[in-house]
Structure formats: structure tokens, C-alpha cells
Amino acid sequence: MTLRVGVIGTGAIGQEHIHRITNKLTGAKVVAVIDVNKEQVQAVAEKIDAKIYETGHDVIKAEDVDAIIVTSWGPTHEEFVLASIAAGKPVFCEKPLAVTAEGCKRIVDAEIAHGKKLVQVGFMRRYDESYRLLKETIDNQRIGEPLIVHCAHRNPSVPQGLYYGAMPIVDTFIHEIDVLRWLLNDDYVSVQAISPRKTRDAAEDLQDPLMVLLETKKGIRINGEIFVNCRYGYDIQCQVVGETGVANLPEPMSVLMRSEAKLSTDILVDWKKRFIDAFDVEIQEWINDTLKGEVNGPSAWDGYFAAVTADACVEAMEAMNSGKIVPISMPECPKFYL
Ligand SMILES: NC(=O)c1ccc[n+]([C@@H]2O[C@H](COP(=O)([O-])OP(=O)(O)OC[C@H]3O[C@@H](n4cnc5c(N)ncnc54)[C@H](O)[C@@H]3O)[C@@H](O)[C@H]2O)c1
Numbered sequence: 001m002t003l004r005v006g007v008i009g010t011g012a013i014g015q016e017h018i019h020r021i022t023n024k025l026t027g028a029k030v031v032a033v034i035d036v037n038k039e040q041v042q043a044v045a046e047k048i049d050a051k052i053y054e055t056g057h058d059v060i061k062a063e064d065v066d067a068i069i070v071t072s073w074g075p076t077h078e079e080f081v082l083a084s085i086a087a088g089k090p091v092f093c094e095k096p097l098a099v100t101a102e103g104c105k106r107i108v109d110a111e112i113a114h115g116k117k118l119v120q121v122g123f124m125r126r127y128d129e130s131y132r133l134l135k136e137t138i139d140n141q142r143i144g145e146p147l148i149v150h151c152a153h154r155n156p157s158v159p160q161g162l163y164y165g166a167m168p169i170v171d172t173f174i175h176e177i178d179v180l181r182w183l184l185n186d187d188y189v190s191v192q193a194i195s196p197r198k199t200r201d202a203a204e205d206l207q208d209p210l211m212v213l214l215e216t217k218k219g220i221r222i223n224g225e226i227f228v229n230c231r232y233g234y235d236i237q238c239q240v241v242g243e244t245g246v247a248n249l250p251e252p253m254s255v256l257m258r259s260e261a262k263l264s265t266d267i268l269v270d271w272k273k274r275f276i277d278a279f280d281v282e283i284q285e286w287i288n289d290t291l292k293g294e295v296n297g298p299s300a301w302d303g304y305f306a307a308v309t310a311d312a313c314v315e316a317m318e319a320m321n322s323g324k325i326v327p328i329s330m331p332e333c334p335k336f337y338l
């Protein structure tokens with residue numbers, strides 16, 4: 001059986017997922033697309049022979065669409081995920097699940113009321129080989145119990161005018177929020193934020209770089225650097241300090257070169273390349289699971305947990321350098337998601 005997929009939002013990552021479903025993966029076909037940018041969606045639809053709909057809701061309601069992928073802008077996600085649940089259709093939603101914790105909670109409540117899991121969130125780092133190796137190292141106690149995590153999320157630049165305010169947290173650090181909780185098998189209890197000297201390349205309404213200090217239930221301290229105008233490349237770093245050793249996230253594979261009196265390796269500049277294999281595995285597993293009527297990837301509860309943490313990080317960011325420690329508390333995970 002082929003899963004007939006409708007894609008809402010044919011921008012950067014929407015096109016990436018359409019390309020991988022059409023050319024690399026098996027078991028699915030993109031049959032329906034929609035974007036508010038009419039020219040763009042027309043060009044995408046022509047390439048894959050998909051039908052263009054007027055709105056995201058029309059795609060969700062279409063009889064010949066079995067499952068939905070939401071890759072539109074963050075603030076539109078909640079509406080489309082809720083509509084997919086109401087239509088009883090499986091939905092893969094790129095991060096963030098919703099832009100507020102309340103929005104994610106509405107999704108969790110709707111899914112529980114529906115009675116069957118339908119929602120998966122696009123936290124693709126859990127599918128990345130290098131993060132999986134790091135997790136194996138920690139789970140196998142090869143560095144003893146983790147005590148400290150140093151991590152950095154660096155982008156070369158961000159789109160002027162489209163990236164502002166709380167986005168270093170809700171759009172960027174949200175990946176670390178999800179993956180570190182998964183990596184450490186732990187939950188967060190508090191956060192504070194610190195602003196280092198601002199880079200000259202940061203827009204007026206953006207604190208860049210930014211540092212957040214998270215504490216987990218087990219007492220692990222995480223210092224996270226978010227630097228979205230670092231200029232030199234797309235660089236994701238994670239170092240876990242344990243009782244008996246230190247484990248680093250492997251660097252992406254790159255040729256070690258000796259040339260012109262220098263020893264060097266290239267650094268990637270684009271998130272698409274850094275996580276290309278992870279995205280492939282993530283979407284292939286989603287297709288396979290969806291065909292079996294299952295959801296096994298990051299759930300709406302994971303999306304909600306990340307949003308609650310992100311909200312606390314934003315509160316800490318708004319009070320940065322004041323020493324304010326913002327508590328993070330989550331209700332018990334409902335049985336539905338265990
Ligand atoms: N997992 C990842 O690493 C990753 C990477 C990139 C983007 N994302 C997420 O994916 C989402 C899209 O990001 P992007 O980089 O592709 O952005 P983008 O701006 O390139 O694409 C978003 C598209 O959504 C369309 N759109 C907006 N509102 C719409 C609506 N109501 N109905 C239909 N289409 C609508 C826009 O016209 C645009 O073409 C964001 O939530 C982003 O955080 C995740």
C-alpha cells in the first residue's frame with residue numbers, strides 16, 4: 001500500500017521532505033500540496049504531479065489524502081494539527097508543535113479525546129547517527145553518570161526581519177531542549193539565562209549569542225550556547241562530562257586535508273546537510289509506522305514538554321542577568337503517552 005500524503009507549506013523544509021518522499025524513500029507519495037505562496041506551490045506541484053488545494057484545511061479534508069505533513073510557519077501548526085486530529089488523520093508536524101505550551105496542551109487534550117495517537121513531532125536529532133552513538137555511550141555507562149553538559153547551537157546567519165525576539169529559544173534551542181532530555185533520560189527542573197556581549201551582526205531585537213543554564217531532576221547542569229550569527233558555519237556541539245570520562249558528539253564526516261601549510265577540515269554551513277540522513281530515517285520510519293497505524297516517534301507529549309521548557313527559557317531570557325531562576329514543572333505523563 002502507498003501512503004497518500006498531503007503537505008501544508010512548501011517552503012524550505014516542505015520541499016526537502018517532498019523531495020525525499022518522491023526520490024529517496026519508499027511507501028509514500030505526495031498527492032496534495034498547499035502554500036499561501038501560490039507561485040511556489042505551483043512550481044512544486046508540477047514537479048511531482050500533485051494536486052494544489054486552496055487551504056490547509058482542504059488538504060486535510062481531501063478524501064484521497066491519508067496522512068498530513070505540516071511544514072508551514074510555526075504559528076500555523078496548532079490549527080492544522082488540531083484539524084488533522086478532528087479528521088482522524090495521522091499528522092507529522094515540524095517543530096514547534098505549537099508556539100506556546102497552551103497550544104501544545106490543546107493538541108495533547110484533543111489527541112487523548114480522540115483515543116488514538118496520530119501526532120508525531122519533527123525532532124529529527126533523535127534519528128541522527130551521531131546523537132544515537134552519544135546516547136549509547138551514556139546508556140552503557142562508559143563515562144559513569146553524566147554530571148555536566150556543554151552544548152552549542154550555532155547558525156552562520158538567520159533571515160533578517162523573520163528571526164527575532166524569542167526565536168533563539170522557540171525556533172533554535174528547542175532542538176537541544178528535546179534531544180538532551182532524550183539523551184540523558186531526565187527532565188528539567190529550572191532554567192536561568194545570561195547574555196554575553198552581543199555580536200555586531202545581531203539585529204537590534206535579538207540577543208545573540210545567548211546562554212541558558214538548565215538543571216535536571218538528577219542534578220545535571222547544562223550550559224547551552226545559542227549563537228545564530230556565528231558566520232563561520234552550521235555547528236552543533238555537545239559534550240557530556242561524566243563521573244569517569246567525557247563524551248563528545250561526533251563531528252560530521254569530513255576529509256582531513258594537508259594543503260598549503262595547513263591541516264584542515266571543512267565545516268558545514270547548512271542544517272539541511274548536517275541532518276540529511278537523520279531526516280531520511282525520521283520520515284521513512286514515520287511512513288512505515290503510519291502504514292501500520294502506529295506512532296512511535298516523538299509524540300505530542302514530547303512537543304508539549306519541549307514547549308513548557310521553552311516557555312520557561314523565554315521567561316528566563318526576558319529576565320536575563322538578573323539571577324532569576326525559573327522553575328520548570330510538568331504534570332505526570334498521561335498513560336496514553338507511556
Ligand atoms: N527540523 C528542523 O531542523 C527544521 C528545519 C527547518 C525548518 N523547520 C521548521 O519547519 C517550519 C517551516 O520552516 P521553513 O524553514 O521551511 O520555512 P519557510 O518560510 O521556508 O517555509 C514555510 C512555508 O509555509 C508557508 N505558509 C505559511 N503559512 C501558511 C499557511 N497558513 N498555509 C499554507 N502555507 C503557509 C509559507 O508561505 C512558506 O512557503 C518551521 O516551523 C521551522 O521551525 C524545522
Ligand SMILES: O[C@H]1[C@H](O)[C@@H](O)[C@H](O)[C@@H](O)[C@H]1O
Nearest residue numbers: 153155171172173175228271
Ligand atoms: O528552523 C531552523 C532549523 O530548526 C535548524 O535546525 C536550526 O538550526 C535553526 O536555528 C532554525 O531556525
